[in-house]
Amino acid sequence: MTVIDVTNTLGLGLLRQPRTVLFGPGQRRQLPHLVTPLGSTVLICTDERMATTDEFREVRASLEDAGLTVAVFSRVQPDLPRADVLELVAEHAGSGIDVVVGLGGGSCLDMAKVAALVLKHGGDINEYYGENLVPGPGLPVITIPTTGGTGAEVTCISVVFDSDRKMKIGVASEYLEPHAAIVDPELTLTCPPGLTAATGADALSHLIESFTDRSKNPSSDEMAAHLYVGKNVLTDIFCRAGLQLLGSSLERVVANPSDLAARSDTMLASFCAGMSINTAGTAAAHAIQSPIGNLTHTPHGIGVGALLPYVMRFNLPANTAAFAEMAQLFGVATPGASELDNAKAAILRVEELLAALGVPLNLKDLGLQPEQFAEVAASAMLATRLTANNPRELTADAVVKILEFGYADDRSWWEI
Ligand SMILES: [Fe+2]
CATH class of the missing domain: 1.20.1090.10 (Dehydroquinate synthase-like - alpha domain)
Structure with missing residues (x-):
């Protein structure tokens, strides 16, 4: 066996993280307070099942009650097809989105991150595949996971399925780091x-x-x-x-x-x-x-x-x-x-x-x-x-x- 020295000889530590992380049952209700300082128009990325739940209706109403304009893209699919990213951008580009909220499983959060990138910098998501190819910060993203597992709420990578290449490809950049994450365990109670x-x-x-x-x-x-x-x-x-x-x-x-x-x-x-x-x-x-x-x-x-x-x-x-x-x-x-x-x-x-x-x-x-x-x-x-x-x-x-x-x-x- 080739022996590799696995020790941390530099004594190095490195974290990348959202500016705010809010954890606890019911904390999703703080969302309007996090969105308001960032702008007046918010896009929520979620999936069809989540969009029919009381929790989604409650989140949306809380934003509208705070005087925010709310747009919704509720057709996020598992494994995040590139075609869906293009569809979202075609639908919402130029509509003055200030903040993107991802609400759902890993694909919804990944969609929020790439949507915020392309809505700000333009182009096709395939131009950003790889490591560190994003030119600067996108729109601010707030993530609200509804499954306990992917970690996508805090990571600065999104994974997209590209049907042309027949594979999943990552877009990884520190500019994809979410602005804030709200981790509310109540949202996982109905997870199958x-x-x-x-x-x-x-x-x-x-x-x-x-x-x-x-x-x-x-x-x-x-x-x-x-x-x-x-x-x-x-x-x-x-x-x-x-x-x-x-x-x-x-x-x-x-x-x-x-x-x-x-x-x-x-x-x-x-x-x-x-x-x-x-x-x-x-x-x-x-x-x-x-x-x-x-x-x-x-x-x-x-x-x-x-x-x-x-x-x-x-x-x-x-x-x-x-x-x-x-x-x-x-x-x-x-x-x-x-x-x-x-x-x-x-x-x-x-x-x-x-x-x-x-x-x-x-x-x-x-x-x-x-x-x-x-x-x-x-x-x-x-x-x-x-x-x-x-x-x-x-x-x-x-x-x-x-x-x-x-x-x-x-x-x-x-x-x-
Ligand atoms: Fe994994």
Whole structure:
């Protein structure tokens, strides 16, 4: 195994974050106070289901009661098709929008971020694909998530599905950072079980990947050019809090979806995960999931969740200390046990949490076929933005091995 020094030799910490974050049951009612200083005309981006709810009507009425002009785009679809971004812009360009509010799941929040960008700077969203290609701040964005998982409420990236290229592509820039986020756990009470599972597994994967990432120890030029610096002292604070919260709340949410205290803990953990990946970045599980998602149309969180047991085992020898600390955070560490044994206990605990969510712990159930392994591996290796964060050097051969073990449902090993 090629040994990579994963330690943070610079002692670096880096966060990007909204100016205001408001957390707590019922806090969505503060929205007019956040919007009013920013302008008089607000565009809400949401989806068709959300637009029929009492919560949406209440939010809209609160803005109108504050004297604001409200426009709505309520046709945001999952995976955010580029065509929908073009449609929104055609509908609302030149109509004097001052503020964009994203209300819904990750796609609604991502739509708000790219809509605010294109309404301000013009053009087609495909001109901004990639890292740091946005020329300046867009319109101010306020995010209000209704699922506990993606972290999109605080991240400065939007992911768009481009049907011309038949793939999802990110627009990543610090100028996409939302102005404010309102995280109101009451909005997740009606989140259906399948979506709760997928987003919960996604949040768990964000915390695990950013906590076990390598520290990249970037030069100042690299810091200026790239958004993700790997594991660092500030993201670790959010990871520790998030892992503790998820470890004690995910099973409670599954057992009783209307448990507001458990929903609050999951939502807070998801926010912590978003804060962490926004500068640390994710790693191998996300790199490998993306092509699997394209081939099998598996929900993102289910795909990364199914990969986690295998990717964590692969990464275990490269960052054993971080995995062992996760055991402490989950409350499954044995005093006096070796670092390696505690690290293994953390991985077994993650498997328990994923199983409780109903995430398949193998890749066959996702619909992946062995003849697709080479294609998935080649595609994963192209996601250098993610693979560069992984604590252990990832090769195409290693990805194929991970896929083979995952397909065979074989977790009887601790080292490749
Ligand atoms: Fe994710």
